[in-house]
Amino acid sequence: MTAAVPRARRVHSRTAVLPAHGRRHNLSLVLQTLYTAGPMSRADLARRVGLTKVTVSDLVAELLESGHAIELGPSGQVRPGKPATLVDINRTGLQIIGLDLAEHETLRAAVLDLDGRILARAERPLPDDVAATAVATDPVLDTVRDLLHEILDAATAPLLGVGVGTPGIVGPRGVVDTAPNLGWTDVPLRDLLVEETGLPVFVSNDADAAVHADHTLGGGGDDVILVKIGRGVGCGLIVGGNRVHGAHFAAGEIGHVTVGTDGGSRCRCGKVGCLETWLSAPNLERLLADADPADPERPLREAGERLGIAIAPVVAALDLSEVVLTGPENLLRGVLLRTLEETLRSRVLARPTDTLSVRLARDSDDIVLRGASVLVLWDQLGVA
Structure with a gap:
């Protein structure tokens, strides 16, 4: 076939x-x-x-x-x-390794073909003792190495390289400047994995990887903001068909933007009312578990509204045509997505043809793995 x-x-x-x-x-x-x-x-x-x-x-x-x-x-x-x-x-005769380090409970890996189809999978639980430590004794890095070797053994064709989607801010040399969710500061992830594999390695923020997947493999447009909700909250931006990186490679780091002046929970960063306290998957699950039985959907409405408030200026300033959410669909589909769309439409200038699209990403579960493969496609084959 x-x-x-x-x-x-x-x-x-x-x-x-x-x-x-x-x-x-x-x-x-x-x-x-x-x-x-x-x-x-x-x-x-x-x-x-x-x-x-x-x-x-x-x-x-x-x-x-x-x-x-x-x-x-x-x-x-x-x-x-x-x-x-x-x-x-050579769509099936070459393969790519993808790593997703952004899930809030597991680290995931896959072998993919050039069309982004997943051929083999592996995963390991995220270590419980995630904390800042020396690279040589980092339990998360040890788990990443073990996971990588397991998935390398599952490849059945020559490998173009390894793509990695990680939480945090990633510099141009594949150094994770900071990733609080993994306890990482200045971790030279690309060099460490090149040393492990001997293959080309490409490291990106997980939301950046996700927006690449949506754009290249998912039919996404050329002017889009993709918000990824998982252990943290981040977004990727494509404007005019090009990825926006920012002056410090931190474009899209919206999780610790304070939303509103009405207080909220204290964030692990020390501030009060960060977007992540309303919207990250673990926090949203906790808020739903503690919700008033008389209004059980209130946390979902508040999360959708806060997200809309945070990104409406970006949508308006850049004249974006698509807003895409990716993350746990049981949390995002329905009330939260609807409230986000209503908030955005009430806060941005109405357009003559009302062309703003607000949707869930396709294949949310695997979008970082597939986006990581796009990083390799771009560098090794010039395909974007």
Whole structure:
């Protein structure tokens, strides 16, 4: 059976250049075109990317030799002469490792193919003694290493690399500057995992990974804010098709924004009324358990309203078209999502066609794992 092909997307800011100006650019352009548009002949590929047939044939030959592309056999189209041979990105012959370190009870790992399908899984419980400690004796890092080796053994094809979605602020070199939920400060996670595996490793904030998954694999748009709710609360932003990082790589760190002036619970950061105290999965579950039986849904309404208050200025300032939530669907679907949408619509300027979409992400359970695989796709193959 032929693998499902993701729907075609606009190729962002990637036009053909002369080979002397960047062979790698053109290789990435060919791969991205195949990834988004699906199998095609060399002639059709040349027309699509705006290069000569000779140049495309040369690029395809290199991609076949590296294993990044494959030939699928003759095209079914009836044309004069010899049938054209279809080529495609090697969707099933290459694999990626994804790690999700953001769940509030477990650390998760998976082997994925290039279309983001999960082929094998592994998980370990998050250690109870999460606290700041030396890297050499960190129980969370020890568990991550064990989990990584377990999932590496489950791979059945050559690996492109390892993608990691972690809570906290992640610098450009894969250093986790701070992740209070894991007790981490200045942890060189990328270098540690490269040393363990010998593979390329790419580390991102978990919400950033999730928004990449929604954009590349989930049909998300080019102007979107994705709010991820789990052990903490964070968001990823894509504006004009590009990920927004911020001056200190902390764009989207909304969990410790104080929402309102009417008090609230004291947060572990020391402030009172942080968004996370209303909306993180553990806190929301606790609030629901303690809710007044006469109004059991009040914590969900308050959480949706507080989130709407927090992100309405962002939606308005950036003119975003989509607001996406990901996290435990039993908490987010229904009252919370409805209240969020009502709050946003009451706080942003009405649009002529009312184009603001507020929705849940697809495949919330696996969105960080799939987003982690997109990080590897982007760096190794130029596919986004």
